[in-house]
Amino acid sequence: MPEVIGRSVPRADGPGKVTGQTLYTADIEHKGMLHAAILRSPTPAGKIVRLNADKARQMPGVKAIVTAADAPDVRAGWALFDTPMFARDEVLFEGEPIAAVAATTLAQSRAAVAAIELEIQEIPPVGDIDMALAEGARLIHPKLAQYGSVPGIVFNREGNVACKYAHEEPGVDDAFARADRIIEDTYDFGRQYQGYLEPKGTVVQYRDGRYTVQSGHQYVFNLRDRLAQFLQIKPSDVRVQGMAIGGGFGGKLDFGPEPYAAVLAKATGKPVKLIFSREEDLIAATVREGARVRIRSALDKDGNIIGREFFTDHDNGAYSGELILMAGLALMFCRGVYRTGPIRTQFRLIYTNTSPTGAYRGVSGVPMISAIECHMDHIARELGVDPRAYRLAHTLNNNEKLPNGQMLHDAAILREAYAEIEKIAPWEEMKRTKKPLEGVAIGSTVWLTNPLPASATVKLNEDGSAHVLSGTCDIGTGAMAQGVVGIVAETLGLDPANVHIVQPDTDVAAYDGGSQGSRTTRAVGRAAEHAAMDVRQKILDAAAPLMQTEAARLTLSGGKIHDIEDPGKAIGLTDILMMGAFASGPIVGTGKHAEQPIPFDPGCAVGLAFPTLPTPTYHVHMAKVAVCPMTGNVEVKRYIVAQEVGKALNPQGISGQIQGGVAQGIGYALHEGLRVRDGRYMERSLEAYRLPLAVDIPEVEAIILEHPADEGPFGAKGTAEPPIVLAPAVIHNAIYDAIGVPLNSIPLTPERILEALERRKSA
């Protein structure tokens, strides 16, 4: 009977956070520390004709000013190496770094930034994906073909397209030729800012020929490797120490201020702190990309989808980050979780003269799945059938295949999720009790768990407590502070209060894929479970001679080692550590986790970074909204989630992830959008980019479905990423239900809703 697993044990880092004692990057101070600021391009496209920092260098307190001339002339990147550290001769987006200053105070470094003489000869920006794809469009990267890339992945690049992937199952044209009707939609998705409350920041020191980087970061090994690329040094010459992190949501997976602070630290020989202002953070954040999805479905006379085209275009911004690895998602999500005929799929990632985009919770899948779910409601409406019934009639069952040939063994969980929601919010009743301008919607999807490898070390202390070392931080989800703590406590029979998480450190921990894609609980949890089992065995081995028996006869629980065959005989864990440590040596265990490859059809997925959907989880969301005809505001009156999690290690933590993820999805559905005009963001502050407040978000009802997974620790799968994925479409469809006219874009701002209501009047 597990004692910790499945219980809502409060997070281990709670007291530190609630008292303000937890140390975030901005809270660090070192002796002699300098403060840095960055000069950024004021314009989205142009040639640098003059850059002169001579005067700025003479200003009080200024210790160093660095530019492209002070950094190796290389391009770096997560997968496609197209990104320079500083703009050299040309600028490709508004906000691109041009120079960096270190001074005694922040005010001095900002004053010096303002005094650097910069002249840019502007050129008209390629401001959006239409301009980038237009006949004869100016090439943003004329040398695109020459850029290096990670081995093993194919990036079909041409013109302003950084990566194109296309696949076609046989019979698509035939399906359209014999279709009874064809339904077509185009959906436009805006950019969404992660809006983590802690702006990006770092403190970097250069000593003994090595860089020590302190940052609140999701993926310290990725940051280490990116710095090594930019600085042209060995990865092991960079030490990244993860700090407590004030939110990330995918926005803190790649480099931010670190390379600039590193160059300044070396130039000055002093610790350099560089914290982004909020406006700077927003402008330079690798936000969720804008996207356009065109979807066409061929239906037979019974309403079955007998063929489909799914074309999805994503805005890469000026340089590539993680999105270039996401091409495979188009193949995995083009059907949704519904039976369809053959599909023609195309994914394109397109360069524009805008701030580079990147991962945000639900990376690239959000527009794809939103398009599928919105389109499903449109089809049902055209057919005059109930959208829930239509979904259920076409929902995949166990052992049906995704277009990549991967078998979904347990897709029937979706039906269970519908049924659970039905128990607390019967669909017919939800529909019947709607008032005018109220709408309801339901949708479903599958989501994945990031498959990167994991490592963990568990060190048993002499007082019987344990430290867990890994390369992953707790980004706030509780995956470390509750999940991994619980796994180790359970395995070693310890009180969770005696299990301590060590912040990630690339000098200390073995490689790990970081806090992303819901992988921490599953992958790091599995590695920690292995490490704890290793420790457990070592404890029993050390106890055996002391108890004059064999390790095989011993078991560990409640801080004691018991003899199974002689229950009265037991010794305490601390006794072993005191007496036994001399004989056995200190007790440390290590563990790792790597996902087993999933069978798929290799013919359709050559060169993809993610050819399969690892560790599928299943999700159904329902929403009820009310639209205000005067203001165009939408009130979310009810929101219900049924989410499959493998095994719920900590139900309170999981429901917190569901509530938080849905809140971000509601924000995106209704008002969060960075509008781009001529390559520039129109929203540039938290005042203009409105994040949801407490009054905006209903109490999200979370139903947790358990289907323990073989590989996961205690059966757990990832849970934190997917709650955001369905929310935009479900809110969109509920509004569609309320007002009855197609909307086809996200976010559905009050202006767009008022405009739709006007259309309804004239229709």
Added chain:
Amino acid sequence: MKINLKVNGILEEVEIEASTVLLDVLRDKLHLTGAKEGCREGECGACTVLIDGQPVDSCLYSAAAAANTEIETVEGISANGLSAIQKAMVEEGGIQCGFCTPGIVMTLTALLRQNADPTPKDVAAALNGNICRCTGYSRIVSATLKAAKNAMAQKAGDAHA
């Protein structure tokens, strides 16, 4: 100029400029880093401290104007262990990344002093100046209700004793 600030009951003499904001004095001069800077534009509330019992955005509040007031920070209310709202935030899971948490704790401390039995709507309204990007707020609201309930029960218990 030199001013005296009374922070968490202790008088501190600090050297400031006319434009210095309270947040910078707290964090940089007094090393009270519990108040966080999330925006410096008065939007996020991560920098919330109490001035004479009222929550303010210390990133916009002039340090000079804070002279002759009672300033309370999260360090002050944590001095004797966790307060009722802090305890409830931990137990209810009202914390994720924690960056908003000190500011929210200060706002809710002020609320609970003024309204011992708030409704969920009261709590949501009180949080209008505090953004939490992580939690979706529900558990912060339930933590506040729980803290209020515990405080009332404690009071009732004390009255009986």
